[in-house]
Amino acid sequence: MPIKIDHHIQTLPATIPFVAPERTERETGKHFLARLGANENNLGCSPNAIDAMARIASQTVGQYADPENYSLRAALCQHLGIEMNNVVIGSGIDGLLGLIVRIFSSQRDIILTSAGAYPTFNYHVAAYDRTLKTVPYRDDHEDLGALAEAAQKLRPSIVYVSNPDNPMGTWWPAKDIEAFIDQVPEDTLIILDEAYGETAPEGTLPALDCSRPNLLRLRTFSKAYGIAGLRCGYAIGHSELISPFDKIRNHFGINAMAQAASEAALKDQEWLAQTVATNAAARDELSAIALKNGLTPIKSATNFVTIDCGQDGAFAMQVLNGLMERRIFVRKPMAPGLDRCIRVSTGKSDEIEQLSAVLPAVLESLK
Template sequence: MTIKIDAHIQALPATIPFVAPERTERESGNQFVARLGANENNLGCSPNAIEAMARIASQSVGQYADPENFSLRRALCQHLGIEMNNVVIGSGIDGLLGLIVRIFSSPKDTILTSAGAYPTFNYHVAAYDRTLLTVPYRDDHEDLDALAQEAQKTRPAIVYVSNPDNPMGTWWPAKDIENFINKIPEDTLIILDEAYGETAPEGTLPAIDCTRANLLRVRTFSKAYGIAGLRCGYAIGNSALILPFEKIRNHFGINIMAQAASEAALKDQEWLMQTLETNAQARDRLSAIAIENGLKPIKSATNFVTIDCGQDGAYAMQVLKGLMERRIFVRKPMAPVLDRCIRVSTGKDEEINQFSTALAAVLKDLQ
């Protein structure tokens, strides 16, 4: 007898949104000398977070975590000036996006995003049998006007936008985001992905307003705070939007070490400021390397720089493959027009040195 599998799930490809560097290393038999593709914080995390993890490992790792994430939520509320019922913790933004799609839409509902935007969101849309609708980027930015116009026309269940953006690194000032939000129908949920909010210029993030009935903002400890491996993020919103998470979330999904490390990292704002300064310097250096090699860096507000290779997607793929062959891990956008670029994360000086040398060699080989 064959065990029944949901027909929709049976029809989906067995795939993941990203090919991990570990898989490439296994298949090639070579380790990367510079891991600059996953937008991780190669500079590390706060020493206070490391101390918290060490304390948990030696004293409490055998215990279940607090299923209410109370201490971390309280710290976030104090930091952001919000109430406890305005925030929910999840296993990174990725985990939260899956819950949001499940909670706030039904099978076959339309969900709107930008063509080429964060693919893990699309993965959840497909997994829950929703209908994905996209609009193209404009001038390497998510097109807020086009998204708003499409939302007014089709009235999707959800519209997703990130600010700053992945994979291009571009951003909109807060006033443009606020104008966009005000144009979206009241019965459409807005997901505002602010994974790179800490690395953005002042004036990028709108003030937090939890009275808005159709807005969820998602943030993470994976990027600027440097603890991607622990998988911890959070959503901010009106209490009526936060409450449904309690009905279906994995209440023990945020482990005890992730909770303690995230809280310690949040409280160490001095370390965060140092990290942001170092990240900005690395971003400037990556941009300079691109220019030195005749390529065009796209101005970034994130912890990566997207580099226009000056030709089409096929050429950019050759550049990427050449870097990978030289053991430099990078990624690239895959949507048409955006695919002319590669995307390089900020990293340590020695990693950027390796990238600089390899990029020059790759471009010379392609002449």
């Protein structure tokens, strides 16, 4: 007899939320000239983080990492002004999302998000056999009013919102996020994904308040800090929300290099400030390229610019495919209403120059 596989797992398609650029390179036999699709920090990470990784590699890589992530948590607490029982480390926000769905909801529970928002969250919702409900974006923003209204009506176990947003790059000021939080029922857990918080303008992130019993805020070292390859993020919240993670998390899941590099990067705020400034300049450059080619950039608070291609989703997909064929890796939103756009990450100057050089030819070929 075959080995038993959970019935729900059998019903799911084998998939990943994002097709990696490496897969495309393998299938085409061609390397990309510009990697502008994965919202990575192409500038790299702090030299201090690199030194920390080198130290681990030469001295303690043969040892198990601290399963309590104590030193990194202590550094975060000092940086953020919170207590040790208000933060948990995870393998990036993606890993934390899976744990959150598992901990704070049960089979068939309703979980609420925006149609077209971060697809990895939906991936975990499906994997744990929860019921996904969505509301559409409004004016390229996650619709906080509609989300709050749906939460009041549906009483979901979890509601997810990101600020700044992926895939559109838009954001709400802190006062609007705070008003949204106040409108959500107290028995609904709010996931506030702040992956791009470091690149957002002042006044975007609400002040930290770990006394709220239904709010988890997620942050990462993958974006502005430039350590995506090591997979390290963290959740901030009330101690009663943080403590259940210790019941099911992979205690050795954050490797020694990730812990050391993240702590070193966190302490190098001068390097972070320089990176954020460079990122802002790159956003301006990408926006200028879009305008020069008759396209419309959407004002962004992230490390990417979403560009309205001016027609429908099919046309935007043609633009994306044309760039990919010319070895420029970008991605696009897929939800109706958002799919008229492509999304281009900030990158190094030579990568942006490659985009600028080939985009006119792509658009000309589609006339």
